[in-house]
Amino acid sequence: xxxxxxxxxxxxxxxxxxxxxxxxxxxxxxxxxxxxxxxxxxxxxxxxxxxxxxxxxxxxxxxxxxxxxxxxxxxxxxxxxxxxxxxxxxxxxxxxxxxxxxxxxxxxxxxxxxxxxxxxxxxxxxxxxxxxxxxxxxxxxxxxxxxxxxxxxxxxxxxxxxxxxxxxxxxxxxxxxxxxxxxxxxxxxxxxxxxxxxxxxxxxxxxxxxxxxxxxxxxxxxxxxxxxxxxxxxxxxxxxxxxxxxxxxxxxxxxxxxxxxxxxxxxxxxxxxxxxxxxxxxxxxxxxxxxxxxxxxxxxxxxxxxxxxxxxxxxxxxxxxxxxxxxxxxxxxxxxxxxxxxxxxxxxxxxxxxxxxxxxxxxxxxxxxxxxxxxxxxxxxxxxxxxxxxxxxxxxxxxxxxxxxxxxxxxxxxxxxxxxxxxxx
Numbered sequence: 001x002x003x004x005x006x007x008x009x010x011x012x013x014x015x016x017x018x019x020x021x022x023x024x025x026x027x028x029x030x031x032x033x034x035x036x037x038x039x040x041x042x043x044x045x046x047x048x049x050x051x052x053x054x055x056x057x058x059x060x061x062x063x064x065x066x067x068x069x070x071x072x073x074x075x076x077x078x079x080x081x082x083x084x085x086x087x088x089x090x091x092x093x094x095x096x097x098x099x100x101x102x103x104x105x106x107x108x109x110x111x112x113x114x115x116x117x118x119x120x121x122x123x124x125x126x127x128x129x130x131x132x133x134x135x136x137x138x139x140x141x142x143x144x145x146x147x148x149x150x151x152x153x154x155x156x157x158x159x160x161x162x163x164x165x166x167x168x169x170x171x172x173x174x175x176x177x178x179x180x181x182x183x184x185x186x187x188x189x190x191x192x193x194x195x196x197x198x199x200x201x202x203x204x205x206x207x208x209x210x211x212x213x214x215x216x217x218x219x220x221x222x223x224x225x226x227x228x229x230x231x232x233x234x235x236x237x238x239x240x241x242x243x244x245x246x247x248x249x250x251x252x253x254x255x256x257x258x259x260x261x262x263x264x265x266x267x268x269x270x271x272x273x274x275x276x277x278x279x280x281x282x283x284x285x286x287x288x289x290x291x292x293x294x295x296x297x298x299x300x301x302x303x304x305x306x307x308x309x310x311x312x313x314x315x316x317x318x319x320x321x322x323x324x325x326x327x328x329x330x331x332x333x334x335x336x337x338x339x340x341x342x343x344x345x346x347x348x349x350x351x352x353x354x355x356x357x358x359x360x361x362x363x364x365x366x367x368x369x370x371x372x373x374x375x376x377x378x379x380x381x382x383x384x385x386x387x388x389x390x391x392x393x394x395x396x397x398x399x400x401x402x403x404x405x406x407x408x409x410x411x412x413x414x415x416x417x418x419x420x421x422x423x424x425x
Contacts, residue, residue, distance in 0.1 A: 022093070025263075025283055025284070025286055025287065028093045028094075028287045029259075029286050029287050029290040030290070031089070031093055032089045032090070032093050032094075032287050032288075032290035032291040032294060033290045033291070033293060033294035033297075034294065035088065035089040035092070035093070035291070035294070036085040036086060036088075036089045036290075036291040036292075036293075036294030036295040036298060037085075037294040037295070037297050037298040038298070039084060039085040039088055039089070039295075039298065040081050040082070040084075040085040040294070040295050040297075040298020040299050040301070041298045041301055043081070043084065043085075044078075044081045044298060044299065044301065044302050044309075045302070047078070047080060047081050047084075047309075048075055048078070048302060048308055048309045051075035051076070051077060051078070051309065052075050071306075071307070074307060074308070074309065074310055075308070075309045075310070076119060076122075076123065076309070076310040076311075076312040077116070077119045077120075077123065077310075077312045077314050078299065078302070078303065078309035078310055078311045078312060078314075078315060079112070079115060079116070079119075079311040079312050079313070079314030079315025079316070079318060080116070080314060081295075081298070081299050081302075081309070081311075081315075082295050082296065082299050082311060082314075082315045082318065082319070083108060083109075083112045083314070083315075083318065085291070085294065085295035085298055085299070086108055086288075086291050086292055086295045086322075087105070087108060087109075089287075089290075089291040089294070090104075090105060090287070090288050090291050091105075093287055093291075094284060094287045094288060095284050098281055098284040099150065099154050099156045099157060099281070100157075100281060100282055100284060100285050100329050101284055101285065101287075101288055103147060103150060103325060103329060104285065104288045104322065104325065104326065104329075106143075106146065107143060107147070107321050107322055107325045108318060108321075108322060110139070110142075110143050110146075110321075111139070111140070111143060111234065111317050111318045111321035111322075112314060112317075112318045114131070114135075114136060114139040114140075114313075114317060115312065115313035115314040115315065115316070115317040115318055116313075116314045117131050118130040118131035118136065118312075118313040118314075118317070119312040119313050119314050122312075130313065131313075136235075136317070137231060140227070140230050140231045140234055140235075140321070141227050141231065143230055143321065143325070144223070144226045144227030144228075144229075144230045144231070145223065145227065147226055147230070147325055147328060147329075148219075148222060148223035148226040148227070149223075151222075151226075151328075151329070152187070152219050152222075152223075156281065157187070157329075158185040158186055158187060158188075158279075158280060159185070159186060159188050159190060159277055159278065159279055159331070160184070160185050160268075160278045160279070160280055161184050161186060161188075185280070188202065189202055189203040189204050189218045189219060189221075189222040190202045190203075190277065190331065191203070191331045191332070191333060191334055192276065192277060192331055192332050192334060192335065193334050194334065194335055194338065194418075194421040195421060195424065195425060196425055197425045200277060201334065202218065203218045203219075203221045203222040203225065204217070204218025204219075204221075205218075206218070206221050207221070225333070226328055226333075229324050229327070229328060229333050229336060230321055230324045230325065230328075232324075232347065233320045233321070233323055233324035233327075233336060233340055233343060234317050234320035234321045234324060235317075235320065235347065236320060236340065236343030236344060236346060236347040237251070237316050237317070237319050237320025237323070237343055238313060238316040238317050238320060239343070239346045239347055239350060239375045240316075240342060240343055240346045240375065240377070241310075241311060241315070241316035242375055242377055242378060243305075243377055243400050243403060243404050244303060244304060244305035244306060244307035244400060244401075244404065245300055245303050245304040245305055245307065245404055246377065246403075246404045246407055246408070247311070247315075247316055247319065248296045248299055248300045248303050248311070248315075248319075249296075249300060249304075249404065249408050249411075250342055250407065250408060250411040251296055251319050251323065252293055252296045252297060252300070253408070253411050253412050253415045254323055254339055254340060254411070254415065255289050255292050255293040255296065255323070256293060256415070257339055257415045257418055257419060258289055258323065258326050258327060258330070258332075258339075259285075259286055259289040259290060259293065260419060261330050261332050262282055262283065262285040262286050262289060262326070262330050263283060263286050264276060264422070265277060265278065265279045265282050265283075265330050265331070266278075266279060266280070266281065266282040266283025266284070266285070266286070267283060274422055274423065276422060277331055279330060279331060282329065282330055285326065285329070285330065288326075289326065292322060296319075299311065299315075305400060305401045305404065320343070323336075323340065324336070327339075335418050335421060338414055338417055338418045338421070339414060339415060339418040341410070341411070341414040342407055342410065342411050342414070345376055346375045346376050346377065347375075349370075349371055349374045349375055349376035349379070350374045350375055352370055352371075353369060353370055353371055353374040356368065356369065356370050356390075357369060368388070368389075368390070369387065369388065369389040369390070370389060370390045370391060371389055371390075371391055372387045372389045372391070372392070373387065377403055377407065379391070380394060380397070380398045380403050381397050381398065381400065381403065382397055383395070383396060383397050384396075
């Protein structure tokens, strides 16, 4: 809103000192980080006190993990702090007419409401199961359909391709007449694929037929992929949220990398230099992701070990959905298995554990385990002899803070590898 206000003043020749600074993406990005961090830091303590007065505390199951029962009564639903700290700077500083920003705002509110409803049922209705899983999935599928439909139908969402022609057509724009290189804006299901020289993959290539029908089938495949990514990453983030400060710190690293991708993809000079896909108007997403990172840093002030507040599903589901949708709109969704490797491994550990338990129970009459406990981060909190499992290392249980730091180090290494994929092909 501030962006539009000052834009209006300047367009009407009203001289307001410093108003021109808001036209610079880097300045608004810095303000977004600062505003979101301060909102989380200043208002966070009041929200925590309110949650404590309302006795909105976490119900802790005794899983035999050291220090676990000490967390009983810690306020939950702290994801409200994250949502507030993201939305306020975005509404103030972003170009709200930008379709990518609109998608990210809808994503934040949509999944935030689903997570809030889940936490509400757990806390106020005293139902530990929370919102039934099928309703969460329906909500995530609904968001996926919304995102995929917008990417397909909205005329503002295009990619700009470099084409070589002897004579420019009506749809092309000249950028280098001497070399006969032109640019063409087009609707496409192209995305970036890592470690490949010509690193643009088109979902339409998966179509079994050719012609115009292949384009339609390509969009259908694309929509299915978008839904899968949103469901997988959102639930993967939810599973990762099991230790003080772990999900928020890992997501900060992921957010920084996504911000780099948005900035490079939205800048014609840098995208041309790096030979990556140029996506007009996507640079505005840098302001959104800056608010996202700032909100998580501010929340980490209270969520770091020992946590004063838990984010609950209000925060964890929303964080995962924001990361998934952001990666989709900047055409980097196929990099998620690397960038969000921690989420992937956490989810995979649960799937493997359940599958192996059911298989051994059917074969031997009793279920056996691969890990001492899942999601994977809890495996490192168990001693060797506590639970019979295929993998018994580490022998001794590790302190929670050490596990969080080590996971963060791994997430940072994965983030570096993800950025390197821009040039290593």
